[in-house]
Amino acid sequence: xxxxxxxxxxxxxxxxxxxxxxxxxxxxxxxxxxxxxxxxxxxxxxxxxxxxxxxxxxxxxxxxxxxxxxxxxxxxxxxxxxxxxxxxxxxxxxxxxxxxxxxxxxxxxxxxxxxxxxxxxxxxxxxxxxxxxxxxxxxxxxxxxxxxxxxxxxxxxxxxxxxxxxxxxxxxxxxxxxxxxxxxxxxxxxxxxxxxxxxxxxxxxxxxxxxxxxxxxxxxxxxxxxxxxxxxxxxxxxxxxxxxxxxxxxxxxxxxxxxxxxxxx
Amino acid sequence: xxxxxxxxxxxxxxxxxxxxxxxxxxxxxxxxxxxxxxxxxxxxxxxxxxxxxxxxxxxxxxxxxxxxxxxxxxxxxxxxxxxxxxxxxxxxxxxxxxxxxxxxxxxxxxxxxxxxxxxxxxxxxxxxxxxxxxxxxxxxxxxxxxxxxxxxxxxxxxxxxxxxxxxxxxxxxxxxxxxxxxxxxxxxxxxxxxxxxxxxxxxxxxxxxxxxxxxxxxxxxxxxxxxxxxxxxxxxxxxxxxxxxxxxxxxxxxxxxxxxxxxxx
Numbered sequence: 001x002x003x004x005x006x007x008x009x010x011x012x013x014x015x016x017x018x019x020x021x022x023x024x025x026x027x028x029x030x031x032x033x034x035x036x037x038x039x040x041x042x043x044x045x046x047x048x049x050x051x052x053x054x055x056x057x058x059x060x061x062x063x064x065x066x067x068x069x070x071x072x073x074x075x076x077x078x079x080x081x082x083x084x085x086x087x088x089x090x091x092x093x094x095x096x097x098x099x100x101x102x103x104x105x106x107x108x109x110x111x112x113x114x115x116x117x118x119x120x121x122x123x124x125x126x127x128x129x130x131x132x133x134x135x136x137x138x139x140x141x142x143x144x145x146x147x148x149x150x151x152x153x154x155x156x157x158x159x160x161x162x163x164x165x166x167x168x169x170x171x172x173x174x175x176x177x178x179x180x181x182x183x184x185x186x187x188x189x190x191x192x193x194x195x196x197x198x199x200x201x202x203x204x205x206x207x208x209x210x211x212x213x214x215x216x217x218x219x220x221x222x223x224x225x226x227x228x229x230x231x232x233x234x235x236x237x238x239x240x241x242x243x244x245x246x247x248x249x250x251x252x253x254x255x256x257x258x259x260x261x262x263x264x265x
Numbered sequence: 266x267x268x269x270x271x272x273x274x275x276x277x278x279x280x281x282x283x284x285x286x287x288x289x290x291x292x293x294x295x296x297x298x299x300x301x302x303x304x305x306x307x308x309x310x311x312x313x314x315x316x317x318x319x320x321x322x323x324x325x326x327x328x329x330x331x332x333x334x335x336x337x338x339x340x341x342x343x344x345x346x347x348x349x350x351x352x353x354x355x356x357x358x359x360x361x362x363x364x365x366x367x368x369x370x371x372x373x374x375x376x377x378x379x380x381x382x383x384x385x386x387x388x389x390x391x392x393x394x395x396x397x398x399x400x401x402x403x404x405x406x407x408x409x410x411x412x413x414x415x416x417x418x419x420x421x422x423x424x425x426x427x428x429x430x431x432x433x434x435x436x437x438x439x440x441x442x443x444x445x446x447x448x449x450x451x452x453x454x455x456x457x458x459x460x461x462x463x464x465x466x467x468x469x470x471x472x473x474x475x476x477x478x479x480x481x482x483x484x485x486x487x488x489x490x491x492x493x494x495x496x497x498x499x500x501x502x503x504x505x506x507x508x509x510x511x512x513x514x515x516x517x518x519x520x521x522x523x524x525x526x527x528x529x530x
Contacts, residue, residue: 032487156453163448167432167491183428184449188421221516222297224509226432226491243508244489250515251486 023052031057035064047076050085059088062097071100074109083112091117092137092245095124124239132216133209135249136230136239141165142172143196145179150192156184164242167226171200176236178229180204206231209238217246288317296322300329312341315350324353327362336365339374348377356382357402357510360389389504397481398474400514401495401504406430407437408461410444415457421449429507432491436465441501443494445469471496474503482511 026034026049034053038046038061050058050073062070062085074082074097086094086109098106098121110118120138127133141161143152156166169187171180180200190199206229207216220228220243227240291299291314299318303311303326315323315338327335327350339347339362351359351374363371363386375383385403392398406426408417421431434452436445445465455464471494472481485493485508492505 030488032489153453156450160454161450163450164489166448166450183431184453185421185426185428185431188418188449188453189425217516221509221512223295224297224429224512226508243491243512244486246512247486247489247508247515250512251482 023049027053027057031060032064034061038065039069043072043076046073050077051081055084055088058085063089063093067096067100070097074101075105079108079112083109086121087113087117090137091120091124091139092135092239095121095134096129099125099129127209130213131209132207132211132213132228132230132241133239135213135216135245136209136241137245138239139165140170140227140229140237140240142170142176142237145171145173145195145197147196148192149187149190149194149196149199152187152196153192168240169196170229170237170240171196172237175234178204178206178231178235178237181229204229207241208232213241213249216241217249220246288314292318292322296325297329299326303330304334308337308341311338315342316346320349320353323350328354328358332361332365335362339366340370344373344377348374351386352378352382355402356385356389356404357400357504360386360399361394364390364394392474395478396474397472397476397478397493397495397506398504400478400481400510401474401506402510403504404430405435405492405494405502405505407435407441407502410436410438410460410462412461413457414452414455414459414461414464417452417461418457433505434461435494435502435505436461437502440499443469443471443496443500443502446494469494472506473497478506478514481506482514485511 026037029037034049034057038049041049046069050062053061062073065073074086077085086097089097094117098109101109110122113121124133124136124138127136129135139162141156143155147155152169166184169182169184170178171182173179179197180202181204182196182200186199187196205219205223205225207219209230209232211230216228219225220241225243227242229237230239230241232238291302294302299314299322303314306314311334315327318326327338330338339351342350351362354362359382363374366374375387378386389398389401389403392401394400404427406421408420412420417434431449434447434449435443436447438444444462445467446469447461447465451464452461470484470488470490472484474495474497476495481493484490485506490508492507494502495504495506497503
């Protein structure tokens with residue numbers, strides 16, 4: 001689920017790592033901690049780290065690095081490697097990063113990405129940065145309405161999606177139109193033969209891609225949501241804005257670093 | 266899962282309700298919307314609403330009302346009714362509310378509450394308001410480590426816990442010591458005979474009740490968590506701080522109301 005620093009005591013001991021850590025050991029840390037270490041390195045050291053980490057860890061780490069530095073790292077990496085890492089990143093994070101690159105470099109990298117991931121990112125690049133479209137991710141789980149609870153659970157067993165995608169499950173019709181939402185808990189508690197359309201809540205709050213990110217944050221805060229679906233003019237599900245994006249948006253700059261420093265006393 | 270305003274279009278139409286809505290219709294709204302309406306009422310109207318709503322809706326609504334007004338409403342309600350509503354509230358919200366009442370009134374109400382709920386709230390009242398203990402909830406799901414995945418799922422089917430409690434499942438030993446965490450998705454994907462201790466992530470980040478709420482917010486933001494467990498000196502699980510508390514903490518005052526106003530254009 002999460003693999004933070006190996007905190008065997010309550011989180012009051014100093015972070016165990018700074019610059020002296022060998023690269024092999026780095027990979028054992030949580031990506032958010034690797035990012036902290038990377039931010040203290042020279043440009044050459046950073047490139048070496050992103051060459052050596054496995055692709056998934058590299059992607060998770062890169063999206064935790066300060067935005068300006070993300071673009072610098074991607075510019076310094078060989079193009080093929082950079083494209084591989086971008087493919088593994090959350091599509092919204094990859095789009096934000098690409099937006100910070102010169103147009104020529106951006107197009108080269110998108111051309112090198114797998115077609116499906118490239119299309120996701122290119123769609124996200126068409127929305128203004130401060131809109132729901134600009135902060136949403138196109139990774140989400142959409143269940144066809146004709147599935148039963150048991151079939152939906154089998155689908156999850158087969159696909160083994162990232163846990164973060166399983167908190168809200170969206171139900172869509174054959175035209176991808178958003179019909180309702182349910183939680184994995186609803187699916188588990190329901191009797192196996194029930195259709196997901198009978199379990200789902202059809203009164204679903206949704207926004208358009210043009211909704212401002214402040215309005216999205218307000219809705220997520222007001223209704224204590226973990227995510228808010230984004231639909232197009234035909235009501236088709238295009239993506240979701242998740243609560244961690246809202247936290248990121250509202251967090252006073254420097255707070256993310258606070259934990260490390262404060263706990264290091 | 267959530268029952269916001271019945272938004273059949275994307276959320277751009279004006280909120281349909283203000284003061285003229287009959288009480289019976291009020292109960293059909295999302296508690297966060299009922300709270301908005303209640304805040305515009307006179308003290309007498311408010312008391313009438315909280316007498317008429319069913320207990321669960323009354324509790325969900327009260328915790329969405331501005332903190333100062335919550336205390337005023339509880340002071341104006343008959344004691345028995347107030348105690349019933351407090352029992353149904355999230356323990357952390359009930360404790361915050363009781364903290365705003367005069368000591369005598371607070372003690373009377375706690376005495377009228379069911380023993381179990383009263384104990385939860387009294388424990389929470391012992392922590393400073395700006396600490397992890399002060400913002401945590403004592404509602405969480407703890408699974409005994411000897412359960413198999415299938416047994417844990419059966420337990421969920423039987424208890425039907427609130428979906429918000431099922432995103433992270435905590436594994437504890439017979440002394441309530443926190444041993445690890447897993448997601449419901451991990452449970453669903455695992456083969457049925459696997460023990461939860463084999464599925465869980467034992468590298469779990471946790472804080473003590475004395476940790477400052479800013480440090481808690483930083484950790485949740487840094488590691489993109491939905492909740493952070495709070496343990497006592499013996500490592501026993503006492504509660505969890507959830508991401509919606511962090512959003513609440515960071516939200517600029519007035520933002521929660523923004524959605525209604527902005528979308529009403």
